[in-house]
Amino acid sequence: MFDLSSVDLLDAFTRELQLCKLKSDEHVVVLAEPSSRGDYVAAAYGAAKALGAHVIAATVPGGSPAPMPSTHTGAGPGLVSVLNDTVAQDLLKSADLVVDLTREGFIHAPVQQEILAAGTRIIFVCDAPDVLIRNLPGAGDKxxxxxxxxxxxxxxxxxxxxxxxxxxxxxxxxxHPMFQCGFADDPGRWDHWPSTMVMCWPEISDGRIVLAGGDILLPFKEYVREPVTLEVAGGHITKVTGRAEAELLSTFFDDSQDQWARSLSHMGWGLMKTADWFATAMYGKDELMGMDARAFAGNFLWSTGPHPVLNRESYAHLDIAMRGCTVSVDGTDVVVDGRLVAD
Ligand SMILES: [Fe+2]
Incomplete structure (x- = not known):
């Protein structure tokens, strides 16, 4: 059924694909799994068609080897049905643009790097409709x-x-500094709608991270209630103290039985001014990956687990979004007390 919500989605996807510089006669593959949102498949398909591109909607079986429920975590390795199927991979490699509507994406899957190496650009989309529309990127965000x-x-x-x-x-x-800007417009580029963030993959960091009440733990999609102190030495968490959330994090590290669980991964800051810190509280966990928290303008986002630059393969990936930090790069403040310094 085509209704007014469909019009909103079609409009948003059309603007998004324009930001991805989709040209007529390019080839688009809309990739989905059975539990992907059907209205997103239709909107991406319709937008690609309206812009004059060739379009194929491909639905592959669901299912992931991840040791945690692989839905909207940002930590999973992707779908087995793509990881084990070279025909599916070849289809994606032959596309100019893949609109990835699977629930988890392929962020941490080496096969995604192979697809990108073929020149394909990938835009990953999984948050709720009004989150996408509210955070629709602008061309200047890049x-x-x-x-x-x-x-x-x-x-x-x-x-x-x-x-x-x-x-x-x-x-x-x-x-290895890198960014997400919410659209994929260069060949071989992966990006995530919505997102606007700067990040890097350091090896060595030292000191102390103190989570304050209201900071957000992902992929749990929970707010910190009582302070947590994490001592960091040489890029590894050596001690966690606090109350309930400290216990939760320690248990997560132990349960993962992963040698990299306590190692720091990417870190950086958000620049998405339209992000809503309270989205994590206002939506069901199944509706969001949590990009409002991850890319919130003026946050400090840090993480644990996988580190592709150092060849650390790990599914024990936490993203932790903090408010109220000051981030300074060689003495230049980019975030002061949780507020983004003017661009
Ligand atoms: Fe992450």
Missing amino acids: DRVQRGVDLLRGSSTMRVTSQAGTDLTVQLRDS
Whole structure:
């Protein structure tokens, strides 16, 4: 049934594919699994067709090898049905643009790197409709995040402090700064709608991270209620103290039986000014991956587990979004007390 919500989605997907610089006669594959949103498949398909592209909607079986429920976590390896099927992979490699509507995407799957290496661009979409529409990127967002990447690339140290007691010093050498801007417009580019963030993959960081009440733990999609102190040495968490949430994190690290669970992964800051910190509270966990928290303008986002630059394969991936931090790169403040310094 085509209804008014469908019109909104079709409009949003059309604008998104325009940001991805979809041209007429390019080839689009809309990738879904049985539990993907059918209205997103229709909207992506319709938008591609309206822009004059060739389009195929491909639905592959669901199911993931991840040791945790693989839905909207941002931690999973992707669908077995694609990981084990070279025909599916070849289809994706032959596309100019893949609109990935699977529930988990292929963020941590090496096969995604192979698909990108073929020149395919991939835009991953899984959050709720009004989250997508509210956070629809602007063409200038890429320049905004690129400036942050350039700053990181030319710097040696990032320092993160907070009134709650955080004081972390991060070595930026060989930290591979990168960005997400919410659209994939260059060949071989993966991106996530919605997102606007700057990040890097440091190896060494030292000091202390203190989570304050209201910070957000992902993929649990829960707010911290009582402070948690994490001591960090050489890029690894050496001690966790606090009450309920400290216990939760320690249990997660232990249960994962993963040698990299306590190692720090990517970190950076959000620039998405339309993000809503309370989206995590206002939606069902199944409706969101949590990009409002991850990309919130002026947050400090850090994570644990996998580290592709250091070849650490791990599914024990936490993303933790903090408010109220000051992030300083070689003495240049990019975030002060949780507020993004003007672009
Ligand atoms: Fe992450």
